[in-house]
Amino acid sequence: MCDHCLxxxxxxxxxxxxxxxxxxxxxxxxxxNADWNDENTRLVCELFAEQVTAHNRSGTHLNKSGYKNVMExxxxxxxxxxxxxxxxxxxxxxxxxxxNWKRLVKETGLGWDNEKKTYTAPDSRWKQLNxxxxxxxxxxxxxxxxxxLKTIMFEDIRNSGDDHWxxxxxxxxxxxxxxxxxxxxDRDEDCDDNEASDDCDEYSPxxxxxxxxxxANRKDKGKKPKTSGGHWVQKELSKLVSLSARSxxxxxxxxKKDESSGCSIKDVMAxxxxxxxxxxxxxxxxxxxxxxxxxxxxxFLTLETPEERFQWLSMKHMWMTRNDSSM
Numbered sequence: 001m002c003d004h005c006l007x008x009x010x011x012x013x014x015x016x017x018x019x020x021x022x023x024x025x026x027x028x029x030x031x032x033n034a035d036w037n038d039e040n041t042r043l044v045c046e047l048f049a050e051q052v053t054a055h056n057r058s059g060t061h062l063n064k065s066g067y068k069n070v071m072e073x074x075x076x077x078x079x080x081x082x083x084x085x086x087x088x089x090x091x092x093x094x095x096x097x098x099x100n101w102k103r104l105v106k107e108t109g110l111g112w113d114n115e116k117k118t119y120t121a122p123d124s125r126w127k128q129l130n131x132x133x134x135x136x137x138x139x140x141x142x143x144x145x146x147x148x149l150k151t152i153m154f155e156d157i158r159n160s161g162d163d164h165w166x167x168x169x170x171x172x173x174x175x176x177x178x179x180x181x182x183x184x185x186d187r188d189e190d191c192d193d194n195e196a197s198d199d200c201d202e203y204s205p206x207x208x209x210x211x212x213x214x215x216a217n218r219k220d221k222g223k224k225p226k227t228s229g230g231h232w233v234q235k236e237l238s239k240l241v242s243l244s245a246r247s248x249x250x251x252x253x254x255x256k257k258d259e260s261s262g263c264s265i266k267d268v269m270a271x272x273x274x275x276x277x278x279x280x281x282x283x284x285x286x287x288x289x290x291x292x293x294x295x296x297x298x299x300f301l302t303l304e305t306p307e308e309r310f311q312w313l314s315m316k317h318m319w320m321t322r323n324d325s326s327m
Contacts, residue, residue: 034086040078040080047069048070048149049149050069052152052153053152071084091153101143109125117143118141271306276306277313282317284313286317286320290316
């Protein structure tokens with residue numbers, strides 16, 4: 001290659017690098033300069049809630065129409081021309097904050113500060129909570145802002161299973177290729193905003209689209225496809241089977257214990273018939289009702305003679321009949 005061409009190539013490379021760097025810097029600064037003060041935050045919550053009520057939320061995020069409406073109305077009222085990425089990052093941040101606040105509601109052993117309107121706990125507890133749920137310790141100093149609006153925005157998707165799946169739900173989680181197109185297209189844009197430094201771990205890398213399947217005659221023809229998701233499901237199902245087996249064994253053990261101690265339903269009902277309470281009598285009927293409880297069977301076994309047992313059943317019937325009629 002001649003010296004002139006080499007010099008031209010080097011200059012072109014440096015120019016492209018400079019232009020890309022400037023564009024990235026400008027875009028990052030625009031994201032950094034998002035002013036989410038209390039007034040703007042309340043406004044954006046009102047706009048988000050309005051779009052959710054208007055059914056402009058697809059999955060866990062607003063759709064294109066929802067974001068477009070929010071951007072236009074926010075600009076009209078504030079004069080601030082924020083990008084869709086900035087609004088989406090704000091949505092994600094508030095969604096995590098809402099989830100953390102709701103987690104505190106379920107935590108046991110926390111106190112309440114009437115002045116700050118938030119939960120209280122020792123510093124060590126806050127430290128552990130923040131380790132388990134990053135960002136939750138912000139509520140040491142005050143409650144969740146604009147909770148009523150955020151309830152409209154997030155409550156029905158907080159535990160909807162969009163982010164997590166349990167084998168008991170029956171159906172495996174949908175792949176990200178099945179996600180809403182509007183939502184999926186924005187995911188790789190969300191990691192540049194200063195507010196979203198911890199947002200990137202919320203999503204897994206999306207599988208590439210549009211690739212043709214590998215030809216059947218390729219060298220890796222004999223390789224098995226990756227099935228990490230299938231292995232995980234199989235592992236979880238194995239745990240459920242194991243847990244079910246242990247539960248069954250425990251129940252059988254308890255049943256055998258009852259039988260060996262002479263306190264099983266079968267043994268006690270045999271004593272009922274021996275004392276004269278044959279099927280068809282009120283005493284036999286009441287025995288069939290109360291002796292499903294172990295405590296009742298144990299009490300019955302403390303009676304030594306058939307006469308005492310028959311009298312106990314008669315009085316039990318009278319006592320339960322009187323209480324039922326008085327209610």
